[in-house]
Amino acid sequence: MAVTCTTLEQVRENIDRLDRQIVALLAERGSFVSQAARFKKDSDGVKAPQRVEQVINKVRELSHTLGANPDVTEQVYRAMISAFIQQELAEHAALTQPTT
Template structure:
């Protein structure tokens, strides 16, 4: 972490990190969509056991990095919910095309 001497420098660092986060989320989204090729219908989009596995793993990582696990939990729950919803919508469309 850089030692910033002004609020502008702090904001620049946050912006740089946000750029990286968005790039990584886009990559994650690509893999989420790839996972759909292995699913047959919208009912397979939500796998609660996998969701909990992900949440437990990232909560543990957050503790390792000295971050509030509650923040990570909330962010990941929202992300998982949105990606599951996207998969359900896309898989439902594909079902209608069969």
């Protein structure tokens, strides 16, 4: 639950605190993305558009439940997922390259 701030400085301090938590969660999510690359057979498996839509639907529902703006949540998640797909494609390619 968000606290009610009485100054802009308090607002910024709380945003900074949340940013630290969000980046920590992104790092944790990224480590699972890296692990997922090992289980996927090809780049189509990495891109997994049906899974992307499943995640988007899930987070939109969570947004409604938790009082977040579902459109903002979807935009953030689409950007995040796109970035993680690029990371995973690079990692998947490295895993599947023949060693010389």
